[in-house]
Amino acid sequence: MYKRPDFDDIYMELAVNLAKRSHCIKRHVGAVLTKDTRIISIGYNGPPEKTHNCDEEWPEEGCPRDSKGSCSLALHAEENAILFAVKNGTEVKGATIYVTLSPCISCARLLFASGVKKVIYLHSYAEYKGLDVDEGNAFLSKFGVEVQKYSGDFSMIHE
Numbered sequence: 232m233y234k235r236p237d238f239d240d241i242y243m244e245l246a247v248n249l250a251k252r253s254h255c256i257k258r259h260v261g262a263v264l265t266k267d268t269r270i271i272s273i274g275y276n277g278p279p280e281k282t283h284n285c286d287e288e289w290p291e292e293g294c295p296r297d298s299k300g301s302c303s304l305a306l307h308a309e310e311n312a313i314l315f316a317v318k319n320g321t322e323v324k325g326a327t328i329y330v331t332l333s334p335c336i337s338c339a340r341l342l343f344a345s346g347v348k349k350v351i352y353l354h355s356y357a358e359y360k361g362l363d364v365d366e367g368n369a370f371l372s373k374f375g376v377e378v379q380k381y382s383g384d385f386s387m388i389h390e
């Protein structure tokens with residue numbers, strides 16, 4: 232029987248598909264920024280334009296690492312989504328963001344400062360990194376941003 236998808240399902244599925252476009256070697260992350268159920272921006276993790284694409288440049292050894300062991304070139308999916316919106320003069324305040332991985336602390340600060348009011352994530356950043364706490368989620372909750380683990384129709388999500 233046909234099931235009518237919710238916006239949560241549609242946007243999370245889109246975030247999952249966007250993640251597949253990432254040029255990074257390790258983790259692929261996608262983000263969809265919405266407002267009043269409409270898409271205002273999208274993003275996935277990757278180096279800024281006119282730098283390098285990790286998978287093409289370093290197919291064997293992977294992305295050059297920074298001091299914390301993350302890709303040293305990539306902007307995170309959330310950063311790219313916010314950046315595009317801001318560059319185009321789109322009002323981000325009051326937006327909801329869908330992300331395939333919950334925000335790192337640095338993205339959490341950016342989302343909060345941009346006025347994002349709700350974050351819906353698919354996977355936990357802490358679980359991925361083997362950390363005890365999701366410090367990004369904790370930061371957001373502490374300052375009044377609603378944080379929700381995606382609990383929609385997983386049959387919609389094809390990772």
Ligand SMILES: [Zn+2]
Pocket residue numbers: 254255256278285294295302303304305
């Ligand atoms: Zn990379």
Ligand SMILES: [Zn+2]
Pocket residue numbers: 307308309334335336337338339
């Ligand atoms: Zn981040």
